[in-house]
Amino acid sequence: MMDSPTPPATAASLLAATQARLALNRLEVLGGFHPEAEEGSLPKGTRTLLLLGPAEPGFWPHLQAQPEWQDGQPDPVDRWSRRVIGRLACDLGAKALFPFGGPPYHPFYRWALRTGRVWDSPVRLLVHAGQGLMVSFRGALALREVVEVPPPLPRPCDSCPAPCLAACPPLALTKTGYDLPVCHAFLDQPGGQECMTGGCLVRRACPLSQTYARLPEQSAYHMRQFHR
Numbered sequence: 001m002m003d004s005p006t007p008p009a010t011a012a013s014l015l016a017a018t019q020a021r022l023a024l025n026r027l028e029v030l031g032g033f034h035p036e037a038e039e040g041s042l043p044k045g046t047r048t049l050l051l052l053g054p055a056e057p058g059f060w061p062h063l064q065a066q067p068e069w070q071d072g073q074p075d076p077v078d079r080w081s082r083r084v085i086g087r088l089a090c091d092l093g094a095k096a097l098f099p100f101g102g103p104p105y106h107p108f109y110r111w112a113l114r115t116g117r118v119w120d121s122p123v124r125l126l127v128h129a130g131q132g133l134m135v136s137f138r139g140a141l142a143l144r145e146v147v148e149v150p151p152p153l154p155r156p157c158d159s160c161p162a163p164c165l166a167a168c169p170p171l172a173l174t175k176t177g178y179d180l181p182v183c184h185a186f187l188d189q190p191g192g193q194e195c196m197t198g199g200c201l202v203r204r205a206c207p208l209s210q211t212y213a214r215l216p217e218q219s220a221y222h223m224r225q226f227h228r
Contacts, residue, residue: 011148018050018092018147025084026062027138028055030128031115032149041107043095048147051112051140052085053131057213077138085139095142108137116152122162123173123202129153132208133164134199134219156208167205187227196223 015029022028032050035042042049054060063069068080078100089096099108112118112126118135121127128135165175169191172183186192195201199219203209 011146014143014145015148018088018141021088021091022052023055026055026059027052027084029150030131030135030137031112031117032147033111033114033116034146034149041111043097043142045144046095046142047145048143048149049111049140050143050147050149051108051115051118051137053128053135053137054214056131060215060218081138085141089141092141092143094144097140097142099137099139106140108140111140112137115149117150119155119157121157121164121206122175123164123168124175124177125164125173125203127157127206127208129156130208131212131214132206132210133203134206134209134212134214136222160207163205163207164202167202169201173200173202184227187223196220196227199223 019029030051030053032048034048035046038044039046063077063080066076066080068076068083073079078098081098081100082096085098086096088094097106099106109126112128112135113120117129118126121133123133125133126135127133168174168183170182170186172179172186187196197220198204198216199214200223203219
């Protein structure tokens with residue numbers, strides 16, 4: 001027999017408690033949804049899925065102070081994410097899910113679209129209500145309780161002139177899709193160094209990205225990981 005739904009007051013308090021724990025590690029809930037039934041991509045019994053990502057300002061300095069960053073071992077960001085989100089999941093009786101570690105990979109792109117706070121942008125990359133095209137996911141919490149989730153918002157791209165469409169110098173990232181070989185070839189050239197040191201010009205062109213306090217050093221790190 002299915003458990004009764006979590007009372008609204010408890011659902012809200014569970015979200016608040018989770019957000020408080022995340023804030024200690026400079027993470028935030030980027031969105032969430034309630035599965036309508038058992039889904040093969042989610043752990044059995046999941047009643048709420050919360051998608052988690054960096055909270056700015058402050059995420060990058062916090063991460064660099066962690067043991068995973070300082071021990072000289074590979075994949076410090078992923079290892080930190082596993083430790084922090086995994087521990088929180090254990091404390092909550094939840095299951096931690098991650099966008100790395102595959103194949104197979106969890107369908108974070110599809111999950112994100114279901115939150116009503118992340119959308120398919122004109123250049124096909126995900127765009128978030130607060131983080132724009134700089135959105136990134138460090139993990140997710142699959143909870144057995146019905147927890148309040150952030151409400152859906154209007155899609156910002158519908159009222160945007162879409163500067164992202166004209167921002168890629170080699171036209172590797174456009175409305176027709178992503179030409180990965182062209183992108184990598186451009187990053188090897190002198191003209192690609194602005195992307196390498198400050199982040200993808202397409203991501204930076206988004207008006208929402210420009211209001212998000214992500215440090216260029218963080219973008220440069222991820223560009224190096226992408227282009228190695």
